[in-house]
Amino acid sequence: MQQRIRILGISGSTRSASLNTKLLHALSKLAPANVEIEVLEGLEKLPFYNEDFEGENLPPSVVELRKKVSEADGIIISSPEYNYSFSALTKNTIDWLSRPYAKGVLSDMPVAITGASPGVLGTVRSQNQLRQVLHATNSKVLSRPEVYIGGAHAKFDTGGAFTEEAGRKMLIELIDNLATLIEQTRENQPSELAS
């Protein structure tokens, strides 16, 4: 029997008809039975990152987010591209999760990235910048497949399922590779029972 895998989805947009939020929900439907993908909500309620809030003044929303992520097996980030880069919402979420220094819950965390846009480039520029950020957080970032969903407004059906065949295969490969990375990470962790 396959182990259960719990993945959290971070959408970089809270727009009501967000293509990236839609993409994460479509991914959760494409996942195999042992893989659960939960899309995080309320990220827009976090304050902008400010070190003054660390310690006793940490907002409850940040405490809750860090706890939730620390309990997950992996992360999938889908960010819109604004001005050739990731959204502020995406960056703010990552910055809060990266602290406190050397104790951030993103360190060693398996992470997959993707992104959707109406244009043809499918967020390639913002994903490249995002890889630099996730190198800083010491996350285990999946290198392949690179999934840039262009023309995304025409690739979902009315129920939110992803309909374009080639993209769907890549999305399934993205989940599969992330699940494999998570399993490898588990195997390499020293077991508490092995001492």
Next chain:
Amino acid sequence: MQQRIRILGISGSTRSASLNTKLLHALSKLAPANVEIEVLEGLEKLPFYNEDFEGENLPPSVVELRKKVSEADGIIISSPEYNYSFSALTKNTIDWLSRPYAKGVLSDMPVAITGASPGVLGTVRSQNQLRQVLHATNSKVLSRPEVYIGGAHAKFDTGGAFTEEAGRKMLIELIDNLATLIEQTRENQPSELAS
């Protein structure tokens, strides 16, 4: 007599002891008499960028910010580097100013960038990413000098003045070059009286 030049400073941090906010205030003291640098406040009160808010639902804070920037002659951005990139606060401010599409007030705007950090690299990685973003906004971004203020915590006196000699010369050059770029931009604008 030299023309008056009005520059707005955008700090990417609202931390109470922010080195980048301090740097912008120090810059305003180094500016020549005809150049005024006003550091923008309250940027942390903007919501995260969301296209749903454009049009009739635009928050008053965004309306006010766009108006203020449209009336300025130039911008200086000083952002902290978090996870090898600019802060979410920096990106969010730029994203709001870049919209609505093709009508953003940052288009053709002269912009200088700098940044301060306690470490030796002085925000070089985040400034490189920021240049890509400001290319997207079609701003006139100053290429030289490149000003990376490392070890910044030891470079201000108790009154907030920037004390390190080599860095001070570069900061003065930054203001001078931005002022020159602003004057060139004015000269190249078609005069309403010239028809």
